Amino acid sequence: MDAAPLAWMAWTWPTALFFLFILGCFVVMSIWEYFVPGGSPRHGVLGLDTTRGDRLFISLLGSAFIFLAWLGIVGMPLTAPIVIAILFAIAVFIWV
Amino acid sequence: MKKIDNNKAWWFVAPVVLLVAFNAVIPLMTVVNFSVQETFGDNVFFWAGVQWFEDVLRSERFHAALFRQVMFTGLVLLIEIPLGLLIALAMPRKGPWVSVCLVMMALPLLIPWNVVGAMWNIFALPDIGLLGRMINGLGIDYNYTRQPIGAWFTVVLMDVWHWTSLVVLLCYAGLVSIPDAYYQAAKVDGARPWAVFRYIQLPKLKYVLTIAILLRFMDSFMIYTEVVGLTGGGPGNSTTFLSIDLVKIALGQFDLGPAGAMSIIYFLIILLMSWLFYTLMMRGEDR
Numbered sequence: 001m002d003a004a005p006l007a008w009m010a011w012t013w014p015t016a017l018f019f020l021f022i023l024g025c026f027v028v029m030s031i032w033e034y035f036v037p038g039g040s041p042r043h044g045v046l047g048l049d050t051t052r053g054d055r056l057f058i059s060l061l062g063s064a065f066i067f068l069a070w071l072g073i074v075g076m077p078l079t080a081p082i083v084i085a086i087l088f089a090i091a092v093f094i095w096v
Numbered sequence: 097m098k099k100i101d102n103n104k105a106w107w108f109v110a111p112v113v114l115l116v117a118f119n120a121v122i123p124l125m126t127v128v129n130f131s132v133q134e135t136f137g138d139n140v141f142f143w144a145g146v147q148w149f150e151d152v153l154r155s156e157r158f159h160a161a162l163f164r165q166v167m168f169t170g171l172v173l174l175i176e177i178p179l180g181l182l183i184a185l186a187m188p189r190k191g192p193w194v195s196v197c198l199v200m201m202a203l204p205l206l207i208p209w210n211v212v213g214a215m216w217n218i219f220a221l222p223d224i225g226l227l228g229r230m231i232n233g234l235g236i237d238y239n240y241t242r243q244p245i246g247a248w249f250t251v252v253l254m255d256v257w258h259w260t261s262l263v264v265l266l267c268y269a270g271l272v273s274i275p276d277a278y279y280q281a282a283k284v285d286g287a288r289p290w291a292v293f294r295y296i297q298l299p300k301l302k303y304v305l306t307i308a309i310l311l312r313f314m315d316s317f318m319i320y321t322e323v324v325g326l327t328g329g330g331p332g333n334s335t336t337f338l339s340i341d342l343v344k345i346a347l348g349q350f351d352l353g354p355a356g357a358m359s360i361i362y363f364l365i366i367l368l369m370s371w372l373f374y375t376l377m378m379r380g381e382d383r
Contacts, residue, residue: 072153
């Protein structure tokens, strides 16, 4: 991607896919909100009042720390933390 | 929770979204891109994967800087929040002294951060500085340019001087907004000052205190300019906090990859702490 106008941002395919994934999450959340408005708020197991958006935020932030912890303690490869992060996100969306 | 019908209001948010995109999202994306690559300049990058994250997370240097940062922020919060609250409680609510006190309190906040660093640098010098001379005159051996404890004392004192006013002003605004009826009711019930504080003032100050603690947490966790002006991170590395170490890695050593990885970890820590703090303080409240 050198001569491109965004060359200074040093884009790579993995990072681009990562941000597309985040953007995809927002799009899916927006569509979900359109069909089921209100964000389905509830009082979860942690004693917090969360909406869908809060649950997505907790999932993403939690996943980031799962990856960091794995990298700091175990290292490569990252297949296990991916599985843990997905399970964590599912758990957050069901119970938190 | 009911759906709000007037969705046109969202368009008013658009300029902010654009602004945030330019000053936060795009730079953050660039940092993420840097964090997985190695560069020797000239805009040429080589893929490095998550190598830098592993390096940073396992480096003694990062752990030490993080530890110093947490200690500093903890100390600053422990001193500034109670002190700010006390000063706000002691300030007059009526009369000519109100404006005098408010101006006095606002003054440190108006001084540019690098000037604060330079000012304290001279103020605390053991040979010519007013503070340094005074402490040494008391028979205490104090030299912040050589002693880590002296440097920490000076850095914390400088931050308390610079930022306690913010807590004071926030708390004062909160206190002034409590209606007189509460105090009158307390008087009728014969409440002691402590009870007035515990059951009227403190609950009413919950939100401003949350904001004060959040602001002071974030600012002190990201402190850079004042400390660089005062100690430059020294003596040795004793006051090298995360941001100072980050600048050393990014600009001093031009290691943009590790610096990118460190920035992201730093950012995630601040995000987590702010979220945890906000969520815990606001638990059980209607947002």
